[in-house]
Structure formats: C-alpha cells, structure tokens
Amino acid sequence: MYIQVSEDFKKKSKSAILAIGIFVMVYILLFLFTVLLTAACIGGGILLIIAKPMFLTLMLGIGAAGTGVFIFFFIIKFLFKKHINDRSHLTEITRTQEPALFKMIDEIVEEAGTDFPKKVYLSYDVNASVFYDSSFWSMFLPIKKNLTIGAGLINTTTKQELKAILSHEFGHFSQRSMKVGSYVYNVNQIIFNLVNDDQSYRNSVESWANISGYFSIFAAISMFITQKIQWVLTKMYSFVNIRHLALSREMEFHADEVAAHIAGSLSLEESLLRIELASNSYNNVLTFYESRISKNQASKNIYAEQSFVMNFFAQLNEVEIKHNFPNIKLSESGLFNKSKLVIENQWASHPSHEERITRLRALNIIKEANHEPARNLFRDFEQTEEKLTAKLFSRVKYQKEKINLELNTFKAEFEEQYTNDSFDRVFNSYYNNKNPDFTVDKNQIPKKLSFDDLFSKEKVELVYALIALENDKNTIEAIVNKELALKTFDYDGQKYSASEAHKLLPMLNNAITDVKSQIQQNDSDIYNYFSTGEHGRKNEFIQAYQRLAEFDHQYEEKLSVYTDMSNATVFMSTQTPFDQIKHKFSLMIPFEEKLKNEIRAYLEDGTASVDLNEQDIKDMDYYIQNDLIYFNNNQYLESNIQLLINAMNIYPYLLSRKYFRMKKNLLDIMKEWKISPEMEKVN
8 A cells, every 4th residue: 555645744854854964964063073072182181191190190181081081972872872661561462362453453564564563562551552672773774663552442442443543553654755754753862862861971970070089170071061062952952853743743644544544534533532531531540549549449450440431421421322432523522622722833743633633534535344342352351451450450559458349339439439529510511610709799680590591501611711712812922922932823713923913912801801701790690599589598508608708718828838838848859058957947837837737627627538548647647746857967857758748738639629629519509409490480
C-alpha cells in the first residue's frame, strides 16, 4: 500500500530537514571550537609543567588539561548515551500464547508494508505505542521496534477499532517518506541530551573538583564554558523542536490515513472519541483504590471495574451504546468548551481529535468491520486481566494482607462514593464550576419560574460561556503583553495578527459584563425561588445558604494559614546556615499555632473522619498534641518534618472538602424542590 504524502507534509519535512542542517553546521562550529580549546588547554598545561616543574605547576597543568578534556567530552557525550526503556511494567506475549492477536498484527504489517515488531507487550493502561531502545547510532543502523498494547484499550474497543489503532502505530513506519520523522526525532534527542540530560556530567565535574582545591577552579571554568555552549544549543533546540513537532502533527494525519485504508475511517474515529472516556474510567478506578490503600483493599480485576465505570458514566450522560460500547459523538466531546479563540499550538506533538476526525471524515474510507469485542482475540482475556491486575497491585505496599474486592462490592462502593462526591444531576452541571452568588438581590419579587427554567441548558451555557470568555481574555492579554509569542490567531472565525490583539479586549470586557449580569440575575432568581413559599425546608435553605456565605467569606482568611506556613517554611528547601535555621523555626511558631488550631477544629467536630484515613487522623492528632522539634544537632529530624509537611498539605484539603460538603448540603436541600410536587404549586 502506498499513500501519497500531503503538500503540508512535504513542506514541513523540508523545514525540519533545513533545521537539522543548520543545527549540524552550528554543532560542527562548536565541535571545532572545543577541539581547539581542548588542544590549547592540554598543550598549555604540558608547557606549563615543562617550563617550571613543581607541585603548583603540576596541579595547574593537570587542571588546565582536565578543563579541555571535560569540555570536549561534553560536546560528544551524546555518542555514548543510549535510551533504554523501562519494561518492568510490561508483560510480553507470544504468538503461541495469543495466535489470533498475532494474526491481526500480521495482516496489519502486510497491508502497511512494514516489519513485524521485535516483541509484543501488554501494558496496564489505555494506550498503544511502538518503541525501541535508541541511541545516536540507531539513525544509521537498522533497529527493530516493539509494540505495546494497553489492556485498558483492548477492554474498551471492538476488534475493528483495535485494528485501526494498531494500524495507526505501524503507519508511522510504513513508508520511506516517513523515515525523516524518525531521523528528526533522534536529532532532537541528541540536542536534548546535550542541553538537559547532563546530571552525570555535572557529577563527574564535581567529583573532579573535590579532589583538590586547585581543580575546583578549573571545574568552575569548565562549567562556565559548557553553560555558554548549552545556551547556544538551547536556542537550537527550540528552533529544531518547533519544526519537529509541526512535522509530527502531519505524521499523525498520515498515520491516520494508513489506518483508515486498513481498517476504515469510522472505526478509528469512534475509538478516538471513546478513548478519553475509557482512560478516565480506568483512572477513576485507580483513584478509588489509592484512597483504600490504608484499608488494604485491592482489585481482583481492574478492567472489569473499568468497564463498569465507563458504562456508569455513559448512562449518567445519556450516551448511546453501540456494539456494546459507549458511542461518543464529536459534539459531546467538547460540550463545555465555549471558547472562540483558536491558536495553533506549535508545541503540540499531536493534532486535536477534532482535526483528526475532520480529516478521517473527508477520507470516508469504508471497510467491512468486525464489531466483536477486541478481548475475544485472546484465548482467556479475563485470566490475562487478572494477572495484569495482580502485577499492578503487587507494586503497592500494604500494611496487612490485601483484600480483593468483589465486583459487586466495588460497584456499590463506587456509586456511593460518586454520589457523595458530586452534585445531583438535576442541576445540569450549573454548579460544577461555580458557587452560589452571595451578593444577589434577595428582595426581588419572585418570578413565575420553574426549577427546570433556572437550570436549563441555556442557563448552564451562560456559566461555561463566562469561563471561556475569561480564559480568552487572559490569553489575549498575554498576547498583547508579548508573554505569548505568536504571529496570528483566529477569534470567532476571523484571523488577527498579534499586533491587533488589543482590539478584542473591549469587546471581550463587554461580553463578560453582559454574561455576568445574566448569570447574576439568574442567581437572584434562584435564591428568591427557593426562599419563598411555605415549604417546610424554606428556613433550612436560608440557614444553609447563610452558613455557606459566611464560610465563603472566611475562606481566603483560613487559606492564608496555609500560605503563611508555606512562606515561613520555604527556607527548608534552600541551603540555609545552621544558626539561621533555628531562628526561622522560632519565627514559624505563631503561624504553626494557627495551623494546629484549625486542624484541631476539624478533628473535634468529626468531619476529618469523612475525608482522612485512620493513619492520617492519628498523625494529625499526634501533631497537634505535641510541640515537635524539627532541627537538632545541626540536622533536620525527618520524621517530625514529615508530620509538619503532611499537616500543611492536609489542611487546605480539609478546607476545600468542608466547603464542598456545605455546598452539597445546600444543593441537596434545593433538590427537594425538584422532587416535591407541592413546591411547583407554591412557586
């Protein structure tokens, strides 16, 4: 199969190759400079020793020669660098174990016109990738690639969708014209190694400097010169990398086209749209079990739970089911994104899903599809899932023997946790990203409105329109202030140059004022709707509203306790003289007392037990009951320092959780209006 590359691909390939050519010239000049400098340092050192042999000249001569050697080694160190991928999280599978899967890969390899992978691995997550151990020499020597397939991906796709995703991965290497992308990638890695990956080099220079005070002077000279070389290479890295990423985005489109020719446009589109939900569901399961480590709870099959969570969210959002999987529409994937600002992200390695799907729909390649679950490619995928789950949880350290939750137990506890940690859907996401307005006019004559009017789709869209407008304004201001470097951008379908950005600010300010006014009016209607009538929960609503308003007013002051402690302890992360450390800890005492008082209030009212595990509660109780010593005999006492840091981190979490519970309590009271028929009659 041969697919003609686009003009954009050719253009960006030429740009990337030109950037490499310029880098090569700059590198050759730097290389020649270091060769001459090294020769001068070594020659000068030898002449100094010969001219006047003595200990001082011997040390200075060796130091000078060492400077040249280290600078020369810096410029060529990438030749000896090899990137080895960590495979501890991967599980290799063979053709003997899974013949059906390997048969599919055979078909893809043949149609794509590429080589079969050296090895095939299963990973835990929702992804697929091709990787290899790379070095400078891999640009010139043939190297076999390895294929990784995530079990979370197999679990949430059809056979046809999995075939499309794997075809995309092999599409990157299917044609000679794509090799330039691999070449650019390797050159980029070389520059990155020279610019950033220099810790081992620094350690070598420091070790040399520690041998003698004479050498430390020359070590400082070596670091100064290499830092100047790094400055030049940093500029080159940006120059090459921007062009590499632009080419990378074109390579994604090209690989999509390869996949569409092998498996069809629709199968790749549907898998792209579902992958975010599948990934979020997998991560939700992981988060669920992270909070249960203290209870020694683990999963028997995390992928069965992933499927449940994915279908749970699909049902909540009324997503249709197709071929036994949620079928996400493109319009649903960006439901709350109301931004009108379009900026090409020159640092993105992948185009957006919207851009990819637009291209796929334009291709509209139809293939006969197999809609069976991809898991059916395996002889016993459930057993495979359980083995991977056991391997994943073997990395967790439990205090006692772990307990595997049954699937039905997980379902019940996940649903309960979700209900406790989210606002009821009757509010239509109105309060998900905003709080009640406590400045509303509480004396308005209530309008003839219904619950559904107050939380209609149009009212909810106002909230997300305001968020988008404020984000757009911040971005435009960054362009005006030259904090964001770009030439052009689109706003509401019209192209602007960076110099014209300021023209948009008055319009955005007016739009923000208008939308804010509409939201505030709706919030006033909401308050007056729920604070009128003779319903038994009216007074309860007003009291809950006032309590939340009071806590909202206090929130910044309470959060300042954390801010003050952070500022008072910042010295611990910097090199500080011993006498100053003791003094700074003494200055911290009044701030720490406030922190302890705040945490004590949470422990005494019992709310901490809802949000913290048993060990954290014990630690916090010990922390507030004792005057801990953090520094003694010129060293930090790590166990006490850790208690202090935990307390500082836990406090803002408790603060936000209390706000959430108070807000949820208010909304739960309001929810009663929705389910209470007599309230609609009252209003």
